[in-house]
Amino acid sequence: MLIHPTALIDSNAQLDSTVEVGAYCVIGPDVSIDAGTKMGSHVVIQGHTRIGRDNHFHAFSSIGGPPQDKKYGGEVTYLEIGDRNLIREFCTFNCGTVQDRGVTRIGSDNWFLAYVHIAHDCTVGNHTVFSNNAALAGHVEVGDWVIMSGFSAVHQFCKIGAHAFVGMNTSLTQDVPPFVLVSGNPAQAHGANLEGLKRRGFSRDQLNAIRQSYKLIYKSGLTLEESKAALEQQVASLEADAASQVQAMRDFLDASTRGIAR
Template sequence: MMPIHSTALVDPQAQLDSSVEVGPYAIIGPHVRIAAGTKIGSHVVIDGHTTIGRDNHFHPFSSIGGPPQDKKYGGEITYLEIGDRNLIREFCTFNCGTTQDKGITKIGNDNWFLAYVHIAHDCTVGNHTIFSNNAALAGHVQIGDWVIMSGFSAVHQFCKIGAHAFVGMNTSLTQDVPPFVLLSGNPAQAHGVNLEGLKRRGFDRAQLNAIRHAYKLTYKSGLTLEEAKVALHSYEETLDPAAASQVSLMREFLNESTRGIVR
């Protein structure tokens, strides 16, 4: 039998794998699909057109798949998609998308969301990220893989944060953050490369040196942003493929940035 507590309210139309656990007083709406091994804690509400992957763990009082907090929302069908092996602690709120964007909020795999984290409509979160308590994303934000958002950090609408960036406590972001950059403050300021995080993830000396030099070209050389892009491309061509790929990640992010970067 499906391990659903007797006080939980699971709509008959919801699609739950037989191994999904649902705790006391949880509420699961009719358009929810949940894959094997996922645990739903007590008093969790999962609603909307929400798809959840395998082996996730939702702690009590989270609200998942609610309508977007957007005055333009008119009841359209939009979506929330959550991958595998995510940890969602108490009182987190993840909203569905809007038709003004792609209509979907997407969260990847192996992420940690600590208490009171908010993921607004149309956000995209990659894999292996950590959101500490009270970190919050406004709508349409894109978060790369391995990003760390410290407690009480907040991100403005449409901003992008590149892979392996580290955002310090109480940081307020209104511009994009390139990959690998460590920053903090209000307003935010860059403070170098997230070297400790990169070392923990197995980056070798050549890759670390390339990333550090790419940071210097972007932030310390006195070049304009357009000049820095050219310099990054020239530097990239001198490196072996593994190191060059990291510089390429930085350069491509700068090319795609629409709000300008924290600099």
């Protein structure tokens, strides 16, 4: 009773006995789906795709399709999805490419609203929210608790740090450090995401430290290298809980390859 009679499921697909499959779904031979996951009607899951527990795919999602990359030659690549994700209508998640890590990875407890696109070789953390029509080009890295507002678009190879906020209609071509709020076309920084951090239980000391770090990077007139040195001094002056947040911003600057959105 959990599988609609119109669903087409390859005999080699591995589905837990508790998986629910709606009308006219198509599931390919190299798909693995863990317990409690549900699919609405007309969901297509293909490729070498591994899906965790208690995910919910709504109608017309296309999951595990080949990468939209002209270099792709049919190589075996992967898509991995964690647990308890909500995937709304018409979302598209692609497998990776051999030119990169060969796998697209999505964590757990994320919300993907209608028409979200996650391209090849992307990495998405946990507890993120992608609003309608948000899109990632290939090789993008998104940290935990990031919010992508509607119609935001991210250039390939960009990185978005944990707890960042990307505003509606934003065109992002550079990296976004943790905790930073950006919006616009081209994207510009508009402060630290303090309201979001308050909702997640950050302490006053942590918020003050993040606010000061933002000022060092964006408001002090320092070069990026000078900002890194100033952040190191700030880390040394703080208690552990607050210092860890500043260290995350400092480490992100080292990892950035496209420069940061200013």
